[in-house]
Amino acid sequence: MTPHNEAKVGDIAPNILLPGDPLRAKFIAENYLENVVQYNTVRGMLGFTGTYKGVPVSVQGTGMGIPSISIYVNELITTYGCKNLIRVGSAGAVHEDIHVRDIVLGTAASTTSGVNKDRFNGKDYAAVADFDLALAAHLAAEKLGYTLHKGPVLSSDLFYDDDPKFYEKWAKYGILGVEMEAAGLYTLALKYRVRALTLVTISDHIVTGESTTPEERQNTFTQMMEVALEALASISGDSK
Ligand SMILES: O=P(O)(O)O[C@H]1O[C@H](CO)[C@@H](O)[C@H]1O
Numbered sequence: 001m002t003p004h005n006e007a008k009v010g011d012i013a014p015n016i017l018l019p020g021d022p023l024r025a026k027f028i029a030e031n032y033l034e035n036v037v038q039y040n041t042v043r044g045m046l047g048f049t050g051t052y053k054g055v056p057v058s059v060q061g062t063g064m065g066i067p068s069i070s071i072y073v074n075e076l077i078t079t080y081g082c083k084n085l086i087r088v089g090s091a092g093a094v095h096e097d098i099h100v101r102d103i104v105l106g107t108a109a110s111t112t113s114g115v116n117k118d119r120f121n122g123k124d125y126a127a128v129a130d131f132d133l134a135l136a137a138h139l140a141a142e143k144l145g146y147t148l149h150k151g152p153v154l155s156s157d158l159f160y161d162d163d164p165k166f167y168e169k170w171a172k173y174g175i176l177g178v179e180m181e182a183a184g185l186y187t188l189a190l191k192y193r194v195r196a197l198t199l200v201t202i203s204d205h206i207v208t209g210e211s212t213t214p215e216e217r218q219n220t221f222t223q224m225m226e227v228a229l230e231a232l233a234s235i236s237g238d239s240k
């Protein structure tokens with residue numbers, strides 16, 4: 001048990017999916033896992049364990065932003081022994097050739113957050129995805145016939161930025177999408193020598209204004225979920 005998770009050690013699988021939205025966690029558990037047990041309700045941040053194609057898999061909501069995901073990921077790794085962690089999130093697109101409902105694999109995460117500035121005394125830190133987990137997702141997507149855009153994302157602290165053009169320089173420097181957690185996840189995974197990856201489905205387009213409904217963000221994005229589950233199943237039993 002931790003301050004934020006009532007699971008007992010052993011209740012959570014080494015392979016875990018991490019949506020920001022706890023109701024997306026419920027959707028994944030109900031639609032993709034077998035023999036599901038709900039292990040957490042603390043703060044409504046639902047967590048479930050079941051099996052996917054016979055492989056134990058958990059799915060845990062993380063909330064929004066780096067401070068929130070950092071709490072859950074710290075506890076998942078250090079108390080519960082999670083080894084392969086895939087965030088399955090939503091993001092805003094900043095390039096016209098990336099569209100709503102496309103999937104982005106975040107190879108690295110820049111951030112506007114102060115978290116790593118604090119940690120590294122104002123110096124920059126390169127928060128990157130795990131190569132083996134990224135390769136597993138790439139191969140899973142190929143097998144399923146789904147397209148993944150691969151490149152860096154921006155983990156922003158602001159969902160509502162005062163500057164409507166804030167994304168322009170990030171886009172110019174190669175950022176594919178804006179979300180709010182990947183840099184926190186990657187930093188902690190690198191610290192604790194476990195694997196982490198972020199997959200995001202584009203929920204809205206920051207340039208064109210195209211968007212999805214809250215219901216779609218909770219219950220669809222199924223291609224991303226399938227890629228993540230297949231990647232975990234293929235890498236299961238193998239850890240750093
Ligand atoms: O859909 P999730 O996984 O929560 O991800 C995105 O959506 C939230 C903002 O609406 C932030 O958490 C952002 O990263």
Ligand SMILES: O=c1cc[nH]c(=O)[nH]1
Binds near residue numbers: 090091092159204206
């Ligand atoms: O963090 C997010 C998620 C979706 N869309 C955005 O613009 N930002």
